[in-house]
Amino acid sequence: MPGIGIPPLEKTIPPIVKRNYGKWIYHEVPRPGVLKHVAESGEECYTVRAGMPANGRVSTALARSICAVADKYAEGHLRITRRQSLELVGVPEAQIDAAIVDLNALGLPVGGVDHTLHNIVACTGWIHCQFAATGAAAISKALSDDLYDIFLKEDLPAKLKVAISGCVNNCGEGITADIGVIGIHRDLPRVDDEKVKKCEMALIISVCPTGAIRPKPPKSVQVDPNRCMHCVACVGQCEGMPIGDPVTDGVAIYVGGKSGNAGSGPNFAKLVIPYLPNTPPRWPETSAAVREIIEAWVAGAHKHERIIDWINRIGWEKFFEKLNIPMTYKQLDGYVLWPMSSRTGVRFHW
Amino acid sequence: MAGQTIEFKGKTLELDEDGFLQDPDLWDEEIAEFFAKEESIPELTEEHWKVINYIRDYYLQFGIAPMIRKIGKACDMPVKHMYQIFPTGLDKGACRCAGLPKPTGCV
Amino acid sequence: MTTVIMACPTCGFVIADFTEEQMAAEERVAKRYQYLKKKQTLCPNCLIATKRLKELRGAEADEAKAAAPVFSGEILTPEEVEGFEEAEAAETPLLDELENGPWPSHVTELKKSKYHMMMYEEGMRLRQTQWGFGGYVSLPGVAAGILVRASARPDIARGANFMRMLAPSGGYYTTDMLRTVCDITDEHAYGLLHLHSAGGDIEILGIPTEDLEPTVKALNEHGFDVGSTSDAYRNSVDCLGMSRCDVALTDSMGMRDAWYKRYLDDVQYPRFPHKLKVRFSGCPNDCARAQQKSGIALVGVFRDLPRVDGDRLTEWVGRGGDMNAIVRMCPTRAMIWDGKSLEIDADSCVRCMFCINKCSYAIRPGVDRGVAIVVGAKFRGKYGPLLGKVLTPFVPANPPDYNEVFEIADRVADAFDEHARRKERLGDMIFRVGMDQFTEWVGVEPSPRQMAEPRTNVYYHWKAEELGR
CATH class of the missing domain: 3.30.70.20 (Alpha-Beta Plaits)
Incomplete structure (x- = not known):
């Protein structure tokens, strides 16, 4: 029963890491997908990074195969990164080629280090989620296929992170990435009076950010279509408020998120394309939009410039111009925090 | 699994699929004891009653289950201890015994 | 009793096994057997590895493609789909399409497990999730860590429980540990791992209700624990810190370990008005995305020059x-x-x-190092995504217990607990009450490093005792 906590650190980290814990002095990227860290002692630690299936969904069969590879090359240790990719830490230099061949044989491409596309993070989407407005994992797979050539090489101006969230809850962290695809609902939650009756009504009403939900006597709620902005807050509180809709759901494209303080500092990605339709199985419109953004960035950016650094330099108006993205009222912010994204002053890029 | 109806001491009680009372007004102390047995609580002690009565009063007043910190403060118990005396959890065990509808929520 | 084992001729991987009994009792199983027998000779892994997917499936794959993507505009509700049982055993054309392409396919992985493919296929076809309302499940003694998601399509599959297992610090595993998790998943669940979910835990999907307790027991026996649901501290996420990073300033992995030693009860016994996330980043590069996602972000910083x-x-x-x-x-x-x-x-x-x-x-990096505490970041809730706000720019980080840091974090949690409304996130609460009020509640010295710039208004509150009358 609970009370155990997390596995002890000493047991999980590989021996080479234990020997040099906190004593690393520099790193290099000798080839795409491989990191070399050098410690004070002069010891070199090679890490091979590989992409994983979308959403980090791994069957036990593949997990066991990965374990076998890790046993062979990394002294029985492996690491799952914060971006759902796989790392073998401490592969001997002479065996890097063999390790890459073995990982490739499992279907796992090696790449995603430094100035390139990193493993695409996605939430579970339609695999197993009640909120999902889009099949996030499927979009991730489609985009990964499409951008495969970029992942294998290492020749972008700076690192590129792409993430897919199935809804505005952002479990897939789409809003933190350089390019985020976020599923959006556009229709109202459908109130099922019978089921709402059983829920805590006060809670449903209080979680609504815009006060769009009001009591409907005797014991149900109604949603004000003029105020609802489809944030799914109520959906999680009561069984009687499902929101998904096959025709009107879709995705929005966000650009320019970044979590590090280097350069322009941490920021969320911004809404660029308010709506693209859901088109399973491969979402070609979304794929095309993402590729266009990447191409424009590669063409315009200086070395070391993340997408947001590039946009900060050329201005959002130039970005919209370069990509021919039609401007609608939706891109102008009208929600509570709108003054933060409105321009003051008359300094324009023309 | 659909809801069920049980006969209890001459009352007809409608339960939802998780065994929560549909109509909080029908609650009485005997029902609480009956639910407690199902929630793996062998006997309702004074401590249990303190929690149950507080939750129930709060619900009748505000129409919402109280926050756990509030329960702890009002009943003067550490949170972990409350989870120990209601092994199936405060949201499920305690609220069910107090005759509240099932507290919902995910994510 | 005869058992049919369908194994991959190349690698010997067992694709599925069926007993005669099962096939006689359950039509679904029999159909799955017929389907596999007809369709697959190699295991999906080998299919991809040998890049012979096309040749092996040839015409079938082309057919599926032709049938799949065009959207006719006609959408059938589940009730209108006739002869659904046939569809179950027959085709998953939209998903099969996602098995093509160079990137490893999650669909292939799902197919190797006991996951109900038709729930996903129908989701893709109807363009809407087929899963229904979710909630938390508690077992006697296990107050957090288990969730359930109902099925909106009971004709295909029942709802499924899943469990959040706390992942080790830095995401490091020994292969033995991962194999153990695989064994447990194979025995009790779909045989499918989620490495990792956004909260930094392994989600084990598809545990039958009667198997929940044995699963927790099995995990516990091997030194794993569950938690991270409901209104508690969620599983904390760390970057790999000093373990293999040349720019890490603080030992984020060690700090997470210390955190779990101190606050495990608060992770496993929900008590807050809403969830609260803690993340540890070893340096301002913030690989754990702490400043964007966590209520309490502990970010390593340095004060002297590079x-x-x-x-x-x-x-x-x-x-x-x-x-x-x-x-x-x-x-x-x-x-x-x-x-x-x-x-x-x-x-x-x-x-x-x-x-x-x-x-x-x-x-x-410089040598005068410590931790900055940034509070109130979150994605969802009342005011939409909010970045974390600096609460205190520098706190010394002293291993092994990091007392100075955790004491302030403690006071943040207490202020949240005391003043937030139910289902209100920390970021929303700070937005509601203001940084001045919140900093005072927490009781840290105000600092110019908390501001982007000073305020322009003078609309603040003087208390009677401050007037000096």
Whole structure:
């Protein structure tokens, strides 16, 4: 029963890491997908990074195969990164080629280090989620296929992170990435009076950010279509408020998120394309939009410039111009925090 | 699994699929004891009653289950201890015994 | 009793096994057997590895493609789909399409497990999730860590329980540990791992209700624990910190370990008004995305200047290192570089780590290190996504118990607990009450480093005792 906590650190980290814990002095990227860290002692630690299936969904069969590879090359240790990719830490230099061949044989491409596309993070989407407005994992797979050539090489101006969230809850962290695809609902939650009756009504009403939900006597709620902005807050509180809709759901494209303080500092990605339709199985419109953004960035950016650094330099108006993205009222912010994204002053890029 | 109806001491009680009372007004102390047995609580002690009565009063007043910190403060118990005396959890065990509808929520 | 084992002729991987009994009792199983027998000769892994997917499936794959993507505009509700049972055993054309392409396919992985493919296929076909309302499940003694998601399509599959297992620090596993998790997943659940979910836990999907307790027991026996649901501290996420990073300033993995030793009860016994996330980042690069996602972000910082090693810098530039590109990108133009020596202007530098990241060989972070506490970041809720706000710019980080840091974090949690409304996130609460009020509640000294700039209004509250009457 609970009370155990997390596995002890000493047991999980590989021996080479234990020997040099906190004593690393520099790193290099000798080839795409491989990191070399050098410690004070002069010891070199090679890490091979590989992409994983979308959403980090791994069957036990593949997990066991990965374990076998890790046993062979990394002294029985492996690491799952914060971006759902796989790392073998401490592969001997002479065996890097063999390790890459073995990982490739499992279907796992090696790449995603430094100035390139990193493993695409996605939430579970339609695999197993009640909120999902889009099949996030499927979009991730489609985009990964499409951008495969970029992942294998290492020749972008700076690192590129792409993430897919199935809804505005952002479990897939789409809003933190350089390019985020976020599923959006556009229709109202459908109130099922019978089921709402059983829920805590006060809670449903209080979680609504815009006060769009009001009591409907005797014991149900109604949603004000003029105020609802489809944030799914109520959906999680009561069984009687499902929101998904096959025709009107879709995705929005966000650009320019970044979590590090280097350069322009941490920021969320911004809404660029308010709506693209859901088109399973491969979402070609979304794929095309993402590729266009990447191409424009590669063409315009200086070395070391993340997408947001590039946009900060050329201005959002130039970005919209370069990509021919039609401007609608939706891109102008009208929600509570709108003054933060409105321009003051008359300094324009023309 | 659909809801069920049980006969209890001459009352007809409608339960939802998780065994929560549909109509909080029908609650009485005997029902609480009956639910407690199902929630793996062998006997309702004074401590249990303190929690149950507080939750129930709060619900009748505000129409919402109280926050756990509030329960702890009002009943003067550490949170972990409350989870120990209601092994199936405060949201499920305690609220069910107090005759509240099932507290919902995910994510 | 006869058992049919369908194994991959190349690698011997058992694709599925069926007993005669099962097939006689359950039509679904029999159909799955017929389907596999008809369709697959190799296991999906080998299919991809040998890149013979096309030849092996040939016409079928083309058919599926032709049938799949065009959207006719006609959408059937589940009730309108006739003869659904046939569809179950027959085709998953939309998903099969996702098995093509060079990237490893999650669909292939799902197919190797006991996951109900038709729930996903129908989701893709109807363009809507087929899963229904979710909630938490508690077992006697297990107050957090188990969730359930109902099925909106009971004709295909029942709802499924899933469990959140706390992942080890830094995401490091021994292969033995991962194999153990695989064994448990195979025995009790779908045989499918989620490495990792956004909260930094392994989600084990598809545990039958009667198997929940044995699963927790099995995990516990092998030193794993569950938690991270409901209104508690969620599983904390860390970067890999000093374990294999040359720019890490604080030991984020060690800090997470210390956190779990101190706050495990608060992770496993929900008590807050809403969830609260804690993340540990070893340096301002914030690989754990703490400043964007966690209520309490503990980010490693340093106060003195980056240390420049002149000799190594000369060597690095001699090898072709492009110093000019780095100097140009310095956000505050704090670097003075004349082609030979580098100086960093102490007043201008904001310790953003940009130069250190690009040339850690010669430029190293300073040695006066500690933790900045940033509070209130979140994605969802009342005011939409909010970035974390600086609560205190520097707290010394002293291992092994990090008392100074955790004490302030403790007071943040208490203020949240005391003042937030039910189902209100910390970020929303701070937005509602203001940073002045919140800082006072927590009881840290106000600092100019908390502000982007001073306020422009004078609409603040003087208390009677401050008036000096």
